């Protein structure tokens with residue numbers, strides 16, 4: 588019998604490797620706030636957020652998907668780079684195929700991390716124990732949270748019956764510790780359930796978002812900036828401690844704060860024309876959250892791809908696209924101690 592030619596053999600081996608790779612998806616689970624919410628919020632009965640409405644989603648989905656953006660958000664781009672489908676919101680009706688992962692993030696005060704964790708546990712319990720262990724242990728987990736907390740306590744107090752309070756400086760450290768403590772307790776729980784690979788991003792330049800400039804009249808809000816910087820600095824420290832103490836724990840932290848602030852300050856270096864004013868909203872800097880509200884009316888730019896900010900607090904799809912490429916394969920200056928690509932490709 589003749590043996591098959593080495594060329595065909597090599598071809599078959601390569602083909603097999605590609606097929607196996609294709610099937611060998613790394614599931615992707617996402618936890619956080621509106622920056623990462625792909626639409627859970629609309630299904631949550633106690634949500635304080637308005638229902639999804641146009642022009643949110645106008646660029647890519649052509650319907651309001653529930654994302655706080657004109658198009659795709661960072662988890663969408665990362666999923667694409669990792670050869671996954673777009674990760675669906677866990678609360679999406681009839682969604683039950685968790686092979687590629689699930690998104691538990693929720694905009695606004697609707698679902699805090701502890702509640703997101705309880706949904707994650709619910710998912711885990713729906714699966715066969717062995718399948719669940721396989722899925723959870725090879726997955727990548729993405730966390731981004733804290734922005735709402737710091738906005739709530741860092742802004743100037745509302746004159747009347749408002750809920751906003753400016754946090755006294757002596758309590759800042761304690762507050763940041765509490766927020767990070769909440770994050771690490773959820774991360775540790777996911778680790779105990781089998782999770783090993785974690786992505787994080789710092790909180791954004793909260794004090795300089797269109798929302799903050801609208802509130803202040805024009806300038807950045809220093810009290811918010813201080814809290815955001817404290818959080819971001821401590822986040823890395825806390826994560827090194829976890830890499831040191833939890834065997835097998837691996838993470839990547841993306842400096843979302845600096846990357847977005849840089850784009851905001853020098854938009855033309857990144858191919859944008861507008862870095863401070865939101866594309867959609869009203870008031871100074873379009874920093875009032877009215878985007879899509881027909882009752883109040885709102886301004887809408889004609890080309891969101893020219894804007895860094897889509898609404899008062901969320902970047903456009905174009906900005907997210909650039910941020911995601913830094914997160915995925917950027918250098919150690921923006922994402923450390925490894926980038927998302929390296930984390931996804933780890934065994």
Ligand SMILES: *[C@@H]1O[C@H](CO)[C@@H](O)[C@H](O)[C@H]1NC(C)=O
Nearest residue numbers: 605608668669670928931932
């Ligand atoms: C995605 O697929 C491409 C082409 O098949 C492959 O080169 C790449 O390594 C895959 N990426 C990941 C993270 O699996």
Ligand SMILES: *[C@@H]1O[C@H](CO)[C@@H](O)[C@H](O)[C@H]1NC(C)=O
Nearest residue numbers: 612671672683684685686687
């Ligand atoms: C679940 O999703 C994966 C990845 O998208 C797909 O390959 C698989 O066929 C799906 N399974 C079912 C039962 O639909």
Ligand SMILES: *[C@@H]1O[C@H](CO)[C@@H](O)[C@H](O)[C@H]1NC(C)=O
Nearest residue numbers: 744745746747748749750751
């Ligand atoms: C402020 O609170 C008081 C007492 O609770 C209430 O009577 C009043 O209507 C509130 N004012 C506004 C503007 O909400």
Ligand SMILES: *[C@@H]1O[C@H](CO)[C@@H](O)[C@H](O)[C@H]1NC(C)=O
Nearest residue numbers: 742743744753754755756810
């Ligand atoms: C900043 O916060 C402090 C409390 O820590 C408050 O006294 C001060 O008024 C705030 N500054 C501004 C400009 O809101």
Ligand SMILES: *[C@@H]1O[C@H](CO)[C@@H](O)[C@H](O)[C@H]1NC(C)=O
Nearest residue numbers: 699701736762765766768769
């Ligand atoms: C931390 O979590 C607890 C329990 O979920 C919550 O009550 C508290 O407000 C959180 N603290 C902060 C600062 O987010």
Ligand SMILES: *[C@@H]1O[C@H](CO)[C@@H](O)[C@H](O)[C@H]1NC(C)=O
Nearest residue numbers: 639640641642879880881882
């Ligand atoms: C708001 O107005 C736009 C444009 O007129 C319209 O397409 C949309 O359906 C309206 N939305 C709601 C919720 O009424």
Ligand SMILES: *[C@@H]1O[C@H](CO)[C@@H](O)[C@H](O)[C@H]1NC(C)=O
Nearest residue numbers: 667668911912913915916917
């Ligand atoms: C980083 O990833 C993006 C998106 O896949 C790609 O366009 C870019 O060429 C990559 N850059 C490097 C240096 O690999």
